[in-house]
Amino acid sequence: MSERGNAQPAVLLDHVSKTFEKRKVLEDVSFQVGSGEAFGLLGRSGAGKSVTLKLIIGLLKPDQGKILVLGQEMQTLARDKLGEVRKKIGFLFQDAALFDSISVYENVAFPLRRHTGKSDAEIKDIVQQRLDDVGLSKEGRKMPSELSGGMRKRAGLARALALEPEVVLVDEPSSGLDHITAGEIYDLLLEMKQKRHVTLIAVTHDVAGARKFADKFAVLNRGRIVECGSFQELEESDDPVVRNLAAGAET
Amino acid sequence: MKTIIGWVVSFFRFAGELGVFASRAFRDLFRRPFEIGETVDQIFEAGLRSVPLIALSGFAFGVVLSLQTRSSMEQFGAESMVPQAISFGMFKDIGAVITSLLVAGRVGAGIGAQLAGMRVTEQIDALEALAVDSFKYLVVTRITACVIALPLLTTLLDFSGVMGGMISEMIVPGGMPAELYWRDAFAPMGWSDYVPSILKTVVFGFIIGTVSCYLGYTATQGATGVGRASTRSVVYSSLLVILSDVILVKLIFFWFPE
Amino acid sequence: MRSFSKKFWVGVFIVGGLLLFTVGLYVIGSYNQVFGGHFEVYTDFVSVDTLTKGARVRVSGMDAGQIGAIDVPRNAGNKFHLHLKVDEKFRQLVREDSVTTIDTAGMVGAKYVDIKMGSANSPLCNGCTLPSQAPFDMTALMKQGSGLVTSVQSTIDDVHKHVDAAIDNYSSIASNVNGVIGQVRPNVQKITSNAAQLTGNANAIAVGLRHGQGTAGKLLTDEEMAENVAKTIANANQTSANAVQASQNVDSMISSIQQNDLPDVHATVANAKDMSGQLDQAVGTFLAAGKNSNETTAEALHNTIQQANQAMGNLADDTEAVKHNFFLRGFFHRRGFFNLSDISRNQYAGTDFVKKPTVRVWIPDTGLFTMKPDGTLELTDQGQNIVNQNMSDLVPYLPHNPVMVEGYSETGLPDQQYLVSRQKALAVRTYLQSHFHLNSKLLGIMPMGNHPPQNTGKSEWSGVSLVLIKSR
Known part of the structure; x- marks a missing residue:
């Protein structure tokens, strides 16, 4: 784990561009997230936020530029090496993406069963721990379809954290949730960051929510990074779009 | 004119993509890691759960074949040919095709819908994010299950068909005793009537699995995409099964000339 | 556990399916003598008459094996060479004089090769080539x-x-x-x-x-x-x-x-x-x-x-x-006698014509026949007179009683004797039929070679003999 020094950022995007059928989704995007930092990638829907996350974990490959995660260049890694890096990354999808054919418990146990040699008893302890952490101690036997949106998101977070990742990527933590439920999720993320010292990258359009846990921000507009820095820096930005976004968070 | 060119282009693109998909599936079939547990689950789904459908269909088909051939054979005084007509009908080709169509309908639709659903709800991405090779985990296991299940199901359908014919022949007036039926059904048959037609369902299984997985795995456009993938899986895999049978029948004839 | 029971049932499914498949192999194989011992004999046919490899082989009508292979002749004029795989238990029946034929099972059934049971004193056929009888065309x-x-x-x-x-x-x-x-x-x-x-x-x-x-x-x-x-x-x-x-x-x-x-x-x-x-x-x-x-x-x-x-x-x-x-x-049996033109000499020897002829006249063939350009015999004018005279004994019984014309010849080998004696009888019958207006059914010929029937008192004869019997 020598890469985990402060000298090297946990995640680095270097002049990354991505095009889908002639539509430029990302153009010359560069930012870096230091180890243990909580990073909020802000922007309206369709600004290319989700694509950025998928590029980081290697589900998509950039047309141009370089992506380094924990010192590994994602787009050039062989399949098994890529898997090794991914084990160190937790990903909470927008709609949680729980496997709907197996129970919540099995969803959380899934990565443990596949990637650790742990016994059933050990796995049971860990899963129970994770479910307790997200407040779903009693929902383990339920199927994902029986859960509410917020519970699903929490279950997804439990699964993302199952392997104790170094980097956690969160796609729209608050989407489709009411304020109270969204607030619970933010609290969980903050708690996670404080307890585990993981590197957290969340993409969201909810600037106010992001302020609760993130200490560094970047704003994406039409595929470009228009501002990068602390929340204060956003408020003082020259770009009216960024200022508006930041101002929206105050209300 | 433009639409016709569009159709032609999309047809060849479909064929090309399906071919790449199939060759990838074929290659990954022999590469570690083998997803044994998931394969077992899929054989359970595709194979075991199809058993009642296949056995009943085969039985009913045998009864129908017996009644049909009997009524026409009677005109020539060739009732003694009925068992042979049934066993040849079931074993030589129709049994394999019927099984494949039934499986395409039951399993193909299921695979198409399930994978498309997983695709649009990002479950496939989630698998990848959890460092699982989704292609191997979802696609190869399902194709393997189809390839393993189809020959076994075909054997089951063939025998239940002959069984159905036997019971029908025992009941129908002027029919024949079971022992005689059994003998007459199998005496004129050789291994070349039996083995190739069952083995060729391996190909049918590969086609059904591959086509359904391809359409599900590459689905887009949310909930409508799921329904479309399911329907197309049945239509395309049935069609390809029948088309490939045309070629396979000829090939088998070439390898087992008789 | 769920996954255990799933694995169990999948195991049942796969093993059961394979078992069924194997049963199929044996059921089909058992009728094709794949597992039992068999021996191979050969036969040649000019035409294989749609027979194929794998077609059935029967020994005296009983399923006994299949055609292992068919060698196509290399040259026009040669025959197809068939390899017949016959079950071991038929070994004693297939002899070197067993004849093979191509038969059809039922009216529209498949063709098969039938091996007739050989005679007991002929040697066993061990990879021999059996004689074949051309298919009936x-x-x-x-x-x-x-x-x-x-x-x-x-x-x-x-x-x-x-x-x-x-x-x-x-x-x-x-x-x-x-x-x-x-x-x-x-x-x-x-x-x-x-x-x-x-x-x-x-x-x-x-x-x-x-x-x-x-x-x-x-x-x-x-x-x-x-x-x-x-x-x-x-x-x-x-x-x-x-x-x-x-x-x-x-x-x-x-x-x-x-x-x-x-x-x-x-x-x-x-x-x-x-x-x-x-x-x-x-x-x-x-x-x-x-x-x-x-x-x-x-x-x-x-x-x-x-x-x-x-x-x-x-x-x-x-x-x-x-x-x-x-x-x-039995059609002619009901009439009391055979169709006179269609009985063999042995059959004829058992009839009343020979045993108790009512009238029998012997006509020597001196001056009786003349040879036509096509090699067949014809009565001369003198011959016709001789026959007319000899018929006087028979005329009272005409036309309702059967008359048999026996032909005799002493020259040459038995086959020639047979042919010539038949010619003689035929020539006389032709004349009798036209001259006396006799019903063809009641007028038979019998080539006797040079062997008159036993109770006639003659040991050999050349010419003809007319025999009449009151049959009814």
């Missing part, structure tokens, strides 16, 4: 059959012509009824060509004649003459009906042959040929009879057509007989 039979029909047709045409000739003859003599005959003749022709129409026509004419009406009635003043013409037409009617019957019989015979797998089809055809020979003779008789012009004109016409009628009746009878001879061999 239905098309060849059909050709013969159609030839037969053609000859019947030409016979009917002959009869037809002769009716015309007789009418011509009649018209030249009875010049006063020329006009009448001119009008009757087309009727007769029409009548003889169409049996159904004929009945109506004949009735109408006969009724008209009887009532003295119509052109013919007015001109025919003589009551007796009118009656004769009526009879004549009735006879012509019968003649035509018989001709139709004869050809129908031939048709039905051929269709019967097509439908049945007859062992003796060749013999049937031979018989049919013989029958048509008899028919020719019948026509010969008929023609000869027509030349007798010393009868009254009306009588002559009457007689002529009556004879034609009789000839056609015989033809109808004969075709019927030929048919029944092969489907119901």
Whole structure:
């Protein structure tokens, strides 16, 4: 784990561009997230936020530029090496993406069963721990379809954290949730960051929510990074779009 | 004119993509890691759960074949040919095709819908994010299950068909005793009537699995995409099964000339 | 646990399916002698008659194996070489003199090779090549059959012509009824060509004649003459009906042959040929009879057509007989004797002709025969006289008792003796039939070679012997 020094950022995007059928989704995007930092990638829907996350974990490959995660260049890694890096990354999808054919418990146990040699008893302890952490101690036997949106998101977070990742990527933590439920999720993320010292990258359009846990921000507009820095820096930005976004968070 | 060119282009693109998909599936079939547990689950789904459908269909088909051939054979005084007509009908080709169509309908639709659903709800991405090779985990296991299940199901359908014919022949007036039926059904048959037609369902299984997985795995456009993938899986895999049978029948004839 | 039970059931599914597949292999294999011991013999055929590799092999009708391979001949003129895989248990039955044939299972069934059981004193066949019998060719039979029909047709045409000739003859003599005959003749022709129409026509004419009406009635003043013409037409009617019957019989015979797998089809055809020979003779008789012009004109016409009628009746009878001879061999038994043209010498030796002939005359062949250009024999004029004289003993019993003409020859080897003696008998019968107007059924020939029957007191003979028996 020598890469985990402060000298090297946990995640680095270097002049990354991505095009889908002639539509430029990302153009010359560069930012870096230091180890243990909580990073909020802000922007309206369709600004290319989700694509950025998928590029980081290697589900998509950039047309141009370089992506380094924990010192590994994602787009050039062989399949098994890529898997090794991914084990160190937790990903909470927008709609949680729980496997709907197996129970919540099995969803959380899934990565443990596949990637650790742990016994059933050990796995049971860990899963129970994770479910307790997200407040779903009693929902383990339920199927994902029986859960509410917020519970699903929490279950997804439990699964993302199952392997104790170094980097956690969160796609729209608050989407489709009411304020109270969204607030619970933010609290969980903050708690996670404080307890585990993981590197957290969340993409969201909810600037106010992001302020609760993130200490560094970047704003994406039409595929470009228009501002990068602390929340204060956003408020003082020259770009009216960024200022508006930041101002929206105050209300 | 433009639409016709569009159709032609999309047809060849479909064929090309399906071919790449199939060759990838074929290659990954022999590469570690083998997803044994998931394969077992899929054989359970595709194979075991199809058993009642296949056995009943085969039985009913045998009864129908017996009644049909009997009524026409009677005109020539060739009732003694009925068992042979049934066993040849079931074993030589129709049994394999019927099984494949039934499986395409039951399993193909299921695979198409399930994978498309997983695709649009990002479950496939989630698998990848959890460092699982989704292609191997979802696609190869399902194709393997189809390839393993189809020959076994075909054997089951063939025998239940002959069984159905036997019971029908025992009941129908002027029919024949079971022992005689059994003998007459199998005496004129050789291994070349039996083995190739069952083995060729391996190909049918590969086609059904591959086509359904391809359409599900590459689905887009949310909930409508799921329904479309399911329907197309049945239509395309049935069609390809029948088309490939045309070629396979000829090939088998070439390898087992008789 | 769930995953355990799932694995268990998948195991049951796979093992069960494989088991079923294996059972299939054994069930199918057991009927194909794949697992049992077998030995290989060979046979050659000019035509494989749609046989294929894997086709069934039977030993005396019992399933015994399959064709292992068929070697295609390298050169025209060579035969197909068949490898027959036969189950071990039939080893004792397949001998070097076992004959193979290609047979059909049922009416529309598959072809198979049948190995006839060999004789016990012949050595076992260990990889030998068995003699084969060429498959029976239905098309060849059909050709013969159609030839037969053609000859019947030409016979009917002959009869037809002769009716015309007789009418011509009649018209030249009875010049006063020329006009009448001119009008009757087309009727007769029409009548003889169409049996159904004929009945109506004949009735109408006969009724008209009887009532003295119509052109013919007015001109025919003589009551007796009118009656004769009526009879004549009735006879012509019968003649035509018989001709139709004869050809129908031939048709039905051929269709019967097509439908049945007859062992003796060749013999049937031979018989049919013989029958048509008899028919020719019948026509010969008929023609000869027509030349007798010393009868009254009306009588002559009457007689002529009556004879034609009789000839056609015989033809109808004969075709019927030929048919029944092969489907119901008892047909002639019911009559008390065999078809005289179709019994072997051994059969003949057991009949009453030999055991207790009522009349038997011996005719030596000095001066009896002359050889025709085609190599067949014919009675000389002197020979005819000799035969006529010798017939005087038999004449009292004619024409209702059967007469057998035995031929004898002493020269050459047995086969030549047989052929020559048959020629002699045939020549005498031809003469007897035409001269004494004998029913062909009651006139048989028997080539005896040089062996007179035992109780005749003769040890050898060259010539002929006429035998008559009161059969009924």
